[in-house]
Amino acid sequence: MILKSIFRARPRADRARGIRSVLAVAVVAAGVLTTGKPGALAQTGSPHEYALKAAVLYHFAEFVEWPAQAERDTITVCVAGKTAYDAARETIGGKSIRGKTLVVRQFTGPQDLRNCHILFISAAEKGRMRPILDTVRNTSVLTVGETGGFTESGGIINFKAEGNHLRFDINPDAATRVGLRISSQLLKLARVVRA
Amino acid sequence: MLPFRRYRFPHGRYLFHRWVMATAAVGLLSVTAVSGAESVPQTAPTPRAEPAQDQAPEQPADHSNKPSGEAIDLTKLSLEQLLQVDIIPINVLGSHTHLKGEWMIGYRYMRTNQGGHLDGTRSVSHNELLLQYPVAHTKMTMQMHMIEVMYAPSDKLTLMAMVPYQHMAMDHINRAHVRYTTVSDGVGDLALMGLYTLLGDVHKGGNRLLVNAGMSFPTGSIKASDNTPTRRNQRLEYPMQLGSGTFDLMPGITYLGETRSWAWGAQTLVTLRLGRNDIGYRFGNEYQMNGWGVYKVNDWLAPSLRISSRGWGNVRGTDPVTDPNNNPAYDPRRQKGRRVDLFVGLNLYVPKGRLKGNRLTLEAGWPIFQSLKGPQLKTNQQWILAWSYTLGR
Secondary structure (H helix, E strand, C coil): CHHHHCCCCHHHHHHHHHHHHHHHHHHHHHHHHHCCCCCCCCCCEEEHHHHHHHHHHHHHHHECCHHHHHHHCEEEEEEECHHHHHHHHHHCCCCCCEEEEEEEEECCCCCCCCCEEEECCCCCHHHHHHHHHHCCCCCEEEEEEEECCCCCCCCEEEEEEEECCEEECHHHHHHHHCCCCCCCHHHHEEEEEEC | CCCCCCCCCCCCHHHHHHHHHHHHHHHHHHHHHHCCCCCCCCCCCCCCCCCCCCCCCCCCCCCCCCCCCCCCCCCHHHHHHHHHCCCCCCCCCCCCCCCCCCCEEEEEEEEEEEEEEEEEEEECHHHHHHHHEEEEEEEEEEEEEEEEEECCCCCCCCCEEEEEEEEEEEEECCCCCCCCEEEEECCCCCCEEEEEEEEEEECCCCEEEEEEEEEEEEECCCCCCCCCCCCCCCECHHHCCCCCCCEEEEEHHHHHHHHECCEEEECCCEEEECCCCCCCCCCCCCCCCEEHHHHHHHHEEEEEEEEEEECCCCCCCCCCCCCCCHHHHHHHHHHEEEEEEEEEEEECCCCCCCCCEEEEEEEEEEEEEEEEEEEEEEEEEEEEEEEEEEECC
């Protein structure tokens, strides 16, 4: 009965108005879907969120020990994903930690892995998450992600949101396998997962 | 003719309304401005010691209370402090939806002033109307107090419930030049709505597409009546009724965009009447399209501009106890119209402190185009004052 009352024949003016309403909805939707760059509505982070994550990565560098052969004068943070890279470069590039300068580099492929201490794979690169993790599997790189299944795929730390606050999971076994030592102080702030 | 010498003089009630609104607005504005303007860092930064292995670093001073507009150096915050920072910088720009588990309560006051008549886009005086009808309206004031509650059972879905209390007053003049006012007031129709994020992510901000799905329930009276010079308890005109009397569907779609300093959006909403009410008529379907832009001046202040286009249809059927020849507002075939309004607004937000989460919006609107199947009273001005508070942040 309800459907009948919606779709029963109506005078032309009413039908025209109804059609205009539907068209308006369609125009808005079409305009949204076609404006901007491809993937404008893809689920990537906002600059603020990536600045926050970059600051957390900065602190990760305080609480992680790399094996002796990975120690250098600088700590290099490699970031996969343009928005995340820009935010990280602005937030932590050139900062000092443990007496060393933090260098931020954009990761575009295995050729950029050289000297990376931390590799952050943003959600924009989730399609390449597994191949990237396979590439670094046997290196002393602290891998950090923000995608579901990251630690299950061999990643060490995964960002997630709880309400409106940032949290992270740590897979300490994955860290130990590549010779990294994670401070218990950092583990206390994380949810420990065993993958 | 009934001995009707006393005409309703609602100034007392109007004055009370205005006093309450003015006091509430001034009070909220003052509190918001004072809280939002707090900006001086309380302490100077303290140097951090190099952390020993397995020891937490010395906690630096809290730098989150920075002068409005100045970027915070997030690396100066400890890891524990960073985990307390809002991912979404909930601010004066607002977000339209909420995060899982959040509640929002709100109050909205809307006032619409109408006066003068239009037939299409042509002005019609009430003297001209009195040549056709025994009674003409001279002006109408509508005031609505709306309580809103929102809850987000998930990050993608926000549920809303809104119930209005309306007070409408219509001034009349008849051919004997007797002026009188009729009033209707009471609860309007309850509306329940869901907003679902179809595309985009409320955590990420940026561009989002939301689907609105709602329903209005006929809790408002369709038998509002008042005394007139010629009759006691006369059924009032269609615009004076408090509800529609029908279950109404309200589908829509909303687009939201956001950067650090700007927020904008577009929305289209349709009201589809289902069936007819108990009296035997239904109001016309409605559509509404809105577009807006908001600019964040600082953490607590954002002006806005909104353009709203509305269209509504004629009444289908008729109220058998009313006489469409008495005045055009009783004629079901003279109800439809279109209007485009421009609203300028000011958004105030308390970004920190004990009152964090309180938001106040003031909007004033004027029609830039009206075409009414009339003659109908035209809208001259609209005022909106809205307050909301988000719990759980």
